[in-house]
Amino acid sequence: MMSGNYDYGGYPPPQYRRAPAPSGGGGARAAGCLLLLCAWPLMWVVLPVVAAGALAYAGYSVYVYLARLASALGLGSAPYPAWLAPPPGRATGTAEPAYTHYLFGPALADLRHVARTALPAPWQACRNHRFRVLGDTRTGNAAWLSAPFGRLIVMAMFAGVTGGYLAVATLYALQVATVAALTAVVAATGLVLRGADSALRRVKGIRTSCPSCHLRVRRPSYECAAPGCGRRHRDVRPGRHGVVRRRCGCGALLPTLVLAGGGGRMRAHCPHCGEPMSRGVGTVPEIVIPVLGAATTGKTRLMTALVMGLVEGPAGHGARSEFADEQSENAYRGLAGKLRAGVHTWKTIRVKDAPLRAYTLRVSPPRGSPRLLHVFDAPGELVGASELLRELRYIRAARTFLFTLDPLSVDVVWDSLPAADRAGYARLRSDMATDFVFGQLLQNIEGLGVPLAKARLAVALTKDDLVRHCEALEGVGRDSDDIRRWLEGPAGLDGVVRAMRRHFAEVRFFRTSSWLDSGEIDAGVLDLSGWLLAREGLRVHHSP
Structure with missing residues (x-):
């Protein structure tokens, strides 16, 4: 009988068998452990070196960018700014002969220039240093020792430049955002100022x-x-x-x-004709006074007397007046000399294709803001030709009109003069009927779109020095109602007066003389100037 041990053919039981060990396995494992133990202290040296190099190159990248940025903006020792076209010598198209505001053109050019020149600068510097480092560490007797350090430097370089470029990109983004924000703020400020300018012009009534x-x-x-x-x-x-x-x-x-x-x-x-305009134009309200009437009614002399009283005499009623342009002053000097000399002035003649220029004064009242006063002397020859009268476009801006009426043209006055006076005054007498002249003027003023229901009319009987002692004017005072009643009655101009009062909001009559009496301006002219200024809103010392 066999014992309890089984026969396994001479082999030990399975539980006592060992797995076969791989050939050479023990030596490789030992080598790996030895390498790890040797490299571990080295890692504590290499990593700080790489980190320090990365930080250094990150800072260097930012420095290179800032240096190139300063150069792109025209700063530093080697400025290289973006090229900008100079402004044109004269306004052409939409271009102005002025430099564009930095935020509305040059800033965008600078940003593009920085993107082309400053943003690539860190990579360019890194590439140049990489070739130099690798080239220097691969040569020499100890290349086997320096080459690894060169690669470590290159690794640190790329790590640092990558981080530095992120900082550079952030700086550029901040620059773009700052320029955009400032542009928006400045543009909004410009729009606000433009709106305020337009609103202020509207409030002040500046046209x-x-x-x-x-x-x-x-x-x-x-x-x-x-x-x-x-x-x-x-x-x-x-x-x-x-x-x-x-x-x-x-x-x-x-x-x-x-x-x-x-x-x-x-x-x-003027942007239309290119002629010089008055000083202070566009800054104060303007007053337009057209002097209308037939030829030889004394418009030019009356206008000269008005201007003389405003500039040199008491016709301003406390307001101070000065010429607003050289053309007005030069034209006045010639006429004022004739007025003082007591000689007749030439009538206003329309030169072909030449526009009629106004007398322009800057009138500063005792209280309130100043005004520009334009006084136009329309040639009497235009009255008979409606197509020419409509060329007087300044009438559209007028709200107060001055109509000159020659009393010598009134038959009752002319017939009451002595024969000797009629012979001497024949060349001074207007030969156009008053009703025809006023009818033509009224038709064309309405045709130009003037709201007569809101307009005023001053009617000046001129040449009072020649007819004041005339029998036909005996008992007629200087009061507006006295003159109106005389025109409606003995003068036979009741139809004209009715048309005046029907179309205009206010009508006032004056007896005026443009001849100086011992160097003094006629009281009727002073009264007329005070009424004109007061009705145009100037606070002068005058009670109409």
């Missing part, structure tokens, strides 16, 4: 018209005030060329806020 071509001018062109420049800027309002000030192509700074006093330092020109 501008050219004293030469008589067209409505929304915005005058302004000439640069710098000596020898002469560049004309079509629109100086706050905008892409400047918010508070703009820089002319000559380098001079010009104000953009005309109502804030800037318009007085620049010479204004």
Whole structure:
């Protein structure tokens, strides 16, 4: 009988067998452990070196970017700014002879220039350093030792430049955001200032018209005030060329806020005809007084006497007046000399294709804001030709009209004069009927769209020095109602007076003389000027 042990054929039981060990396995494991033990202290040396190199190259990347940024903006020792086209010498198309505001053009050019030159600078510097480091560490007797360090430096370099470029990209994004925010703020400020300028003009009732071509001018062109420049800027309002000030192509700074006093330092020109406009145009309200009447009614002399009283005499009734342009002053000097000499003035003649220019005064009342006063002397020859009378476009801006009536043209007055006086006054007498003249004027004024229901009419009986002692005017005083009753009665002009009172909101009559009495201006002229100024809203010392 067999024992309890089973026969396994000479082999030990399975529970006592060992798995065969791989050949050489013990040596490899030992080598790996030895390498790990040797490299572990080295890692504590390499990692700080790589980290320090990465930080150094990150800072260097930011430095290179900032240096190139300063150069792109025209700063530093090697400036390389973006090229910008200079402003044109004169306004052409939409271009103005002024530099564009930095935020509305040059800033965008600078951002593009920075993107082309400064943003790639960190990568360019890294690439150059990489070639230099690898080239220096792969040569020499100890290349087997320096080459690994070169690769470590390159690794640190790329890590640092990657982090630095993220910082550079953030800086550029902040720059773009800052420029965009500032542009939005400045643009909004410009729009607010433009709106305030328009609102202030509306509140003050400022309406501008050219004293030469008589067209409505929304915005005058302004000439640069710098000596020898002469560049004309079509629109100086706050905008892409400047918010508070703009820089002319000559380098001079010009104000953009005309109502804030800037318009007085620049010479204004009409954008339609190019003629110079009055000083201060567009900054104060304007008054337009057309002097209308037939030829030889004394319009020119009466207008000269009015201007003389405003500038040199008491006709301003406390207001101070001065000429607003050289053309007005030069024209006045010639006529005023004739008025003082007591000689007749020439009648106003319309030159072919030449617009009629106004006398323009700046009138500053004792209280309130100043005004520009335009007084137009329309040639009497235009009255008989409606197609020519309609060329007087300045009438559209008028709300007070001055109509001259020659008493010598009234038959009752002419017949009552002695024969010797009639012979001497024959060349001074207007030969056009008053009712025809006023009818033509009324028709054309209405045709030009003037709201006569809101307009005023001053009727001046001229040449009072010649007829004041006439029998036909005996007992007629200087009061407006006395003159009106005489015109409606003995003078036989009741139809004209009714038409005046029916169409105009207010009509007032004056007896005037343009001849100086011992150098003094006629009282009727003074009364007429005071009424005109007071009715146009100027606070003068006059009670009409």
